[in-house]
Amino acid sequence: MIDLTLLLKRESEEPLYTQLYQYIKKEIMNGKLPAQTRLPSIRSLSAHLHISRNTVDLAYQQLLAEGYVLSKPRSGLYVMDLQLDTLPSSPHVRKQGSEDHALAHPSIQYNFRYGDVDAEHFPLATWRKLSNLSLQQNHQALFSYGDPLGEPGLRMEIAKYLHGSRGVNCSPDQIMIGAGIQYLLAVLSGLLKPDNRSIAMEEPGYDGARTIFQHHGLQLRPIPLETDGLHIQQLYESQSRIAYITPSHQFPYGMVMPLHKRMQLLKWAADQNGIIIEDDYDSEFRYVGKPIPSLQSLDSHQRTVYLGTFSKCLLPSIRIAYMVLPKHLLELHNKHNYRLYDQTVSRFHQNTLELFMRNGHWEAHIRKMRKVYRHKQSTLISTIQQLMGSNVTVIGQDAGLHILLRVHNGMHEQQLIATAEKEGTQVYPVLPFWAQQAQAEQSMVQIGFGGLSMEDIQKGVHSLHRAWFGESER
Numbered sequence: 001m002i003d004l005t006l007l008l009k010r011e012s013e014e015p016l017y018t019q020l021y022q023y024i025k026k027e028i029m030n031g032k033l034p035a036q037t038r039l040p041s042i043r044s045l046s047a048h049l050h051i052s053r054n055t056v057d058l059a060y061q062q063l064l065a066e067g068y069v070l071s072k073p074r075s076g077l078y079v080m081d082l083q084l085d086t087l088p089s090s091p092h093v094r095k096q097g098s099e100d101h102a103l104a105h106p107s108i109q110y111n112f113r114y115g116d117v118d119a120e121h122f123p124l125a126t127w128r129k130l131s132n133l134s135l136q137q138n139h140q141a142l143f144s145y146g147d148p149l150g151e152p153g154l155r156m157e158i159a160k161y162l163h164g165s166r167g168v169n170c171s172p173d174q175i176m177i178g179a180g181i182q183y184l185l186a187v188l189s190g191l192l193k194p195d196n197r198s199i200a201m202e203e204p205g206y207d208g209a210r211t212i213f214q215h216h217g218l219q220l221r222p223i224p225l226e227t228d229g230l231h232i233q234q235l236y237e238s239q240s241r242i243a244y245i246t247p248s249h250q251f252p253y254g255m256v257m258p259l260h261k262r263m264q265l266l267k268w269a270a271d272q273n274g275i276i277i278e279d280d281y282d283s284e285f286r287y288v289g290k291p292i293p294s295l296q297s298l299d300s301h302q303r304t305v306y307l308g309t310f311s312k313c314l315l316p317s318i319r320i321a322y323m324v325l326p327k328h329l330l331e332l333h334n335k336h337n338y339r340l341y342d343q344t345v346s347r348f349h350q351n352t353l354e355l356f357m358r359n360g361h362w363e364a365h366i367r368k369m370r371k372v373y374r375h376k377q378s379t380l381i382s383t384i385q386q387l388m389g390s391n392v393t394v395i396g397q398d399a400g401l402h403i404l405l406r407v408h409n410g411m412h413e414q415q416l417i418a419t420a421e422k423e424g425t426q427v428y429p430v431l432p433f434w435a436q437q438a439q440a441e442q443s444m445v446q447i448g449f450g451g452l453s454m455e456d457i458q459k460g461v462h463s464l465h466r467a468w469f470g471e472s473e474r
């Protein structure tokens with residue numbers, strides 16, 4: 001089932017239901033919601049957009065009355081076939097397609113490594129079945145290289161998903177698939193380097209991206225964070241024309257950039273003729289508040305490159321990520337022969353993922369994992385609060401698969417890690433995320449919870465409590 005993501009203007013004189021109705025109508029007319037698409041249920045759309053069921057119901061009733069959708073008993077509302085193909089001017093969606101410290105320390109029992117995901121809920125049987133199916137489908141195609149940008153069918157599924165879940169506006173041919181966000185950032189750095197000498201980045205920020213930019217000869221301009229994300233004035237002052245940011249879940253601090261700041265950032269990009277690189281690495285896991293549309297979806301000047309990955313919600317080992325290029329960068333990509341870079345992801349896995357998405361397993365998996373991780377995160381935080389209370393500060397709990405913990409016991413980062421390790425628990429440093437490490441916070445650790453069971457999360461926190469506050473526990 002699709003999701004619909006739009007920005008409803010509560011202060012507008014136009015009622016919310018009319019705004020929703022107008023949006024869906026437009027999406028049907030421009031082909032983004034093709035015939036036979038099932039609209040989300042009233043319950044799920046009202047929960048997704050944080051509006052009342054009544055509002056959704058009114059919008060749906062209007063669409064029904066005007067013949068844009070039809071109701072199938074016990075099934076839901078479906079987009080009508082309006083024969084849009086016969087209208088000459090309708091712009092359709094194109095139809096084509098750590099370090100592994102714990103290994104070295106076998107005494108580690110509870111590993112709060114960021115990057116691990118929940119293995120128990122991975123739909124292995126379904127994946128196996130679809131892998132087999134994809135092998136049977138088209139032998140000939142599986143024995144050759146494939147499209148350098150990625151399989152058209154998978155890019156089509158990703159375009160649909162991104163539009164529904166993050167409001168991203170793109171055609172499948174703007175999407176490039178690659179073996180991880182880092183690989184795609186390397187390609188992007190190559191594209192941007194001839195016209196740019198520097199890149200602005202959040203400070204602290206994702207070290208995995210920073211290293212790529214440095215390796216490509218881009219000078220770093222670290223931009224400090226405010227409580228709601230990047231300091232825009234300092235971004236202007238940096239004089240860089242490219243900014244790499246994680247607006248929907250700042251890495252590692254975890255703040256979510258509010259709408260007004262997103263608009264300021266887009267204005268910066270339009271003013272500077274600049275490029276925003278939006279890394280939306282874990283947007284599936286937002287636990288508080290309503291979804292904020294991606295920067296890409298708010299950008300009317302084609303200044304945003306949008307990136308996402310299947311590493312968090314599916315599996316990191318699958319190595320599939322995607323990048324949405326604005327048209328002018330796609331042209332540059334063609335012009336400079338980047339199509340000669342062969343695709344880095346196996347066609348087998350691409351085809352399996354396409355089937356997984358097309359048959360509804362992806363949406364179902366996201367819904368399930370959101371519940372699983374929400375539960376794990378609240379267990380982690382409530383156990384921390386219960387045991388350590390005001391002796392610690394939890395940072396970044398609105399979204400994602402990790403938190404930061406500021407510990408008020410006088411120990412610095414390495415002591416916090418070493419004492420935890422003696423108790424059999426691994427936590428991780430935050431220092432590497434700072435480009436200017438002298439300015440880093442000193443008494444903080446990173447705690448990832450994705451890969452641990454609920455029971456191990458609780459036991460792990462008890463062990464951290466013993467390590468840091470020396471309380472004996474019965």
Ligand SMILES: Cc1ncc(COP(=O)(O)O)c(C=O)c1O
Pocket residue numbers: 115179180181182183206208246251279281308309310311316320321
């Ligand atoms: C901010 C951020 N972007 C990207 C990634 C990695 O994505 P991928 O596995 O697709 O390279 C990570 C992984 O930890 C991350 O923290």
